Amino acid sequence: MTDTAKKSSNYAVDPRCIPGFVLRVIDRLNNAGFNACLVGGAVRDSLLARPVIDWDIATSASNDEINSIFSDIRHFSLKHETVTLVYKGSHYELTTMRGKDLSANAIEEDLGHRDFTINAMAYDPAMQVIIDPYNGKQDLQKGIIRAVKDPFERFREDPLRLIRAVRFSVELGFRIDGSTMDAIIKMSHQLRFAAGERIREELLKILLVKRPSSGFKLLRKSGLLEAFLPELLEGLYKRQNRHHCYTVFRHIMETLDRAEQDPVLRLAALFHDIAKPRVRQKINGEFHFYRHAEESALLAAEIMGRLRFSNEMIRRVTNLVTHHMVEYDGKWSDGAVRRLVRRFQPDTIEHLLSFRRADLLAHGFADKDMDLLSELEERICHLGRNAGVRECRDLALDGEKVMKILGIPPGPDVGKVLDFLLEKITDQPELNTEDALTNLLNGGILSHNPA
Numbered sequence: 001m002t003d004t005a006k007k008s009s010n011y012a013v014d015p016r017c018i019p020g021f022v023l024r025v026i027d028r029l030n031n032a033g034f035n036a037c038l039v040g041g042a043v044r045d046s047l048l049a050r051p052v053i054d055w056d057i058a059t060s061a062s063n064d065e066i067n068s069i070f071s072d073i074r075h076f077s078l079k080h081e082t083v084t085l086v087y088k089g090s091h092y093e094l095t096t097m098r099g100k101d102l103s104a105n106a107i108e109e110d111l112g113h114r115d116f117t118i119n120a121m122a123y124d125p126a127m128q129v130i131i132d133p134y135n136g137k138q139d140l141q142k143g144i145i146r147a148v149k150d151p152f153e154r155f156r157e158d159p160l161r162l163i164r165a166v167r168f169s170v171e172l173g174f175r176i177d178g179s180t181m182d183a184i185i186k187m188s189h190q191l192r193f194a195a196g197e198r199i200r201e202e203l204l205k206i207l208l209v210k211r212p213s214s215g216f217k218l219l220r221k222s223g224l225l226e227a228f229l230p231e232l233l234e235g236l237y238k239r240q241n242r243h244h245c246y247t248v249f250r251h252i253m254e255t256l257d258r259a260e261q262d263p264v265l266r267l268a269a270l271f272h273d274i275a276k277p278r279v280r281q282k283i284n285g286e287f288h289f290y291r292h293a294e295e296s297a298l299l300a301a302e303i304m305g306r307l308r309f310s311n312e313m314i315r316r317v318t319n320l321v322t323h324h325m326v327e328y329d330g331k332w333s334d335g336a337v338r339r340l341v342r343r344f345q346p347d348t349i350e351h352l353l354s355f356r357r358a359d360l361l362a363h364g365f366a367d368k369d370m371d372l373l374s375e376l377e378e379r380i381c382h383l384g385r386n387a388g389v390r391e392c393r394d395l396a397l398d399g400e401k402v403m404k405i406l407g408i409p410p411g412p413d414v415g416k417v418l419d420f421l422l423e424k425i426t427d428q429p430e431l432n433t434e435d436a437l438t439n440l441l442n443g444g445i446l447s448h449n450p451a
Contacts, residue, residue, distance in 0.1 A: 011047050011137055011140065011141065012047070012130075013038075013043065013046045013047065013123045013128075013130065014046070015125055015128060017046060017052075018038070018046075018055075018125060019055060021087050021088075021092070022038070022055045022057070022092065023125055025057060025070075025085065025092065025094070026038075026057060026125055026126070027126075028069060028070070029057075029059050029061060029069065029094075030126060032061070032065075032069050034059050034060045034061040034065070035059060035060040035097075035106065035107065036057055036058070036059040036060075036061075037057065037058055037059075037107055037122040037123060037124050037125075037131065038055065038056070038057060038122060038123040038124075038125065039056055039057065039058040039095075039107075039110075039111070039114075039121070039122045039123075040054070040056050040114065040119050041053065041054055041056070041119060042054060042055050042056055042123075043121045043122060043123045043130065044118050044119055044121065044136070044140065046123070047121075047130075047137065047140055048140065048172075054093070055092050056092070056093045056094075056095065057092065057093070057094045057095070058094075058095055058096075058097050058107060058110055058122065059094055059095070059096065059097065060096070060097055060106055061094075061096065062081075062096055063077065063081055063082075063083060063096060066083040066094050066096075067083060070083070070085055070094075073085050073086070073087065074086040074087075079095075081095055081096040081098075082094065082095045082096075083095075097109070097110040098110045098113050107122050107131055108131065108133045111131070111133060111134065111148070112133070112134070112148060112149060113148070113154075113157065114148055115147065115148065115154055115158070115161045115164060115165075116136075116139075116145055116146060116147055116148060116161075116164075116165065116168065116180075117134045117135060117136040117139045117144075117146045117147075117148055118136045118139050118140050118144075118145065118146075118168070118174075119136070120132075120133070120134045120136050120148045121136040121137065134148050134149070143172070143173065143174040143175060144174055144175060144176075144177050145165050145168050145169050145172075145174050145175070145176045145177060145180060146177035146179075146180055147161075147165075147177070147179075147180045147183065151179060151180045151182075151183035151184075152183050152186075152187065155183060155184070155187050155190065156187075156190075158194075159187070159190040159191050159193050159194045160191070160194040160195075160198050160199065160202065162184050162187060162188060162190065162191050162194075162222075162224055163191060163194075163199060163202045163203075163206075163219070163224055163228075164202055165180060165181075165184055166184075166202075166206065166215055166218045166219055166222065166224065167202050167205050167206050167215070169215075169218060170206060170209045170211075170212070170214050170215040170218065171205065171209055176218070181222065184222045184223075184224070185221075185222050185223055188222055188223030188224045188226070188227050189223070189227055190227075191224055191227040191228055192227050192228065195308075196306055196307045196308040197307070197308035199228050199307055200307040200308055200309060203228075203229075203307065204263055204267075206219075207256070207263070207266040207267065207270065208261055208263065208266060210261070211257050212256045212257065212266065213253040213254070213256055213257050216232075216253060216256070220233070220236075228307075229303065231274055231299060231303060232249065232252070232270070232274060233249070234248075234274075234277040234278070235247060235248025235249040235251075235252065235273070235274070235276060235277045236248075236249045237249075238276065238277045238280060239287065240276075240287055240289075241286050241287045241288070242286070243363060243367075244363050244364060245363065245364025245365055246362075246363075246364050248273055248276045248277055251273060251362050251363070251364075252269065252270065252272070252273055252274070254361075254362035254364070255269040255272065255273075255358050255359050255361075255362040256269045256270060257362075258357075258358035258361045258362055259354075259355060259358040260354055260358075262351075263313075264313070264316050264317055264320065264351065265320070265351065265354065265355050265358070267300075267304075267313075267317045268317050268320035268321055268324070268355055269355065269358060269359075271296055271297075271299070271300035271303070271304075271317065271318075271321055272293070272296055272320070272321045272324050272355075272359065273289075273292060273296055274296050274299050274300060274303075275292055275295035275296040275298070275299045276289045276292045276296070278295065278299075279291060279292050279295050293321060293322055293323070293324055293325050294322060296321050297318040297319075297321040297322040298318075300314075300317060300318050300321050301314050301318050304317065304318075316347055319344070319347055320347070320351065320352060320355055323343070323344055323352055324352070324355060324356055324359060326340070326352065326353075326356050326373070326376070328340075328372050328373065328375070328376045329372065330372055330375060332376075332379075333427065334379075334383060334427075335426045335427035335428075337376070337379050337380060337383060338383065338426050338429075339426055341380065342426065349380060353373065353376070353377055353380070356373060357370070357373060360373065394432075395418060395421055395422065395425065395432060395437065396432050396433050396434045396436075396437055397418075397421065397434060397437045397438065397441075399414045399415075399418065401434075401438075402414055402417050402418065402441070405438055405441045405442065406441060417441075421437055421440070424440065
């Protein structure tokens with residue numbers, strides 16, 4: 001029995017834990033003459049005493065009948081045969097049971113088309129009974145991910161289920177049934193037919209488990225990694241240099257496990273060295289990876305675009321990847337430290353330092369760079385995150401005043417002057433007053449082109 005399974009001692013649904021709105025929805029459907037049950041993850045997680053994220057209901061009512069019955073409640077329909085009710089900011093999905101006959105036995109036929117036995121259970125609050133025709137409760141107790149009936153048929157119905165099996169395995173700490181795993185291996189190439197945004201959501205859930213490397217081990221073993229992220233496999237057997245104990249792939253896995261459970265940090269860990277195999281050169285008997293951070297950021301953007309990540313998420317992740325090689329040497333001036341903080345904006349420098357720590361820990365041995373990183377963190381803390389000026393708009397002089405003082409027209413020279421002042425203030429924050437900057441400009445320092 002797995003640790004997740006052990007947390008539940010009685011494997012029963014506690015009706016008191018079901019939201020009142022959900023019970024009222026089911027009552028209204030029943031009173032209108034239709035069957036209605038809780039299904040899927042809500043039943044599974046209730047039995048495991050885990051927090052329920054989605055309260056989904058299967059009903060014998062058709063889409064049009066659902067719309068009519070709940071005309072007084074805000075709702076919408078994005079998926080075929082599914083109506084989503086909106087109540088106090090939360091969404092509740094009502095789906096018409098799949099089957100030829102919407103009689104009392106329709107729920108069993110509906111459950112027969114669900115992905116895994118642990119998700120193919122229903123709960124009837126009125127009768128307070130669990131409907132479990134495929135022994136999902138037993139598989140919960142044993143900690144097994146098993147496809148409902150024929151795994152090949154289930155995966156043909158929806159190829160995304162291939163990666164969902166891995167996700168449930170690592171989320172719950174369950175093993176994948178042998179016949180189900182065999183079908184995944186044989187059908188792994190079909191994952192490429194799933195929509196990129198759906199793969200993205202499963203990937204994010206795998207990345208956010210405590211040890212995502214266990215999920216990637218399964219993804220590699222099953223062939224799924226090759227189907228949707230083949231670039232990662234390029235580093236599988238690529239040795240590095242004296243700064244690393246591990247291959248590129250193993251180092252990425254070690255970094256993943258050490259990074260904070262934050263989507264941006266875990267994605268940065270996944271991609272930070274992904275282009276290393278493509279830039280690897282052997283010079284004088286040692287491997288070098290020149291510009292690997294920049295190249296990895298470009299490759300990360302390409303992959304994330306393929307998986308339909310938002311532009312903002314791509315920007316934040318690639319910013320981390322681009323700057324992850326913080327080469328602080330202890331001799332930096334305060335101005336150089338401030339420039340690092342400024343260069344990384346608008347993201348927080350804490351994210352970069354946290355990620356860099358995970359990266360260094362994943363080298364496989366004690367590293368003097370860890371001491372230097374701690375020193376850098378202390379200096380940033382001492383200087384204060386907001387110390388100094390970060391942008392031209394924070395200067396005590398704006399473009400209008402610069403033009404008046406220097407007698408120059410609008411144009412690129414104004415921006416060059418402001419950039420010059422920003423650099424001066426980065427080294428000497430105390431100069432950021434209107435009088436001091438005016439004196440600086442009047443002092444002839446800018447008699448030559450500030451560029």
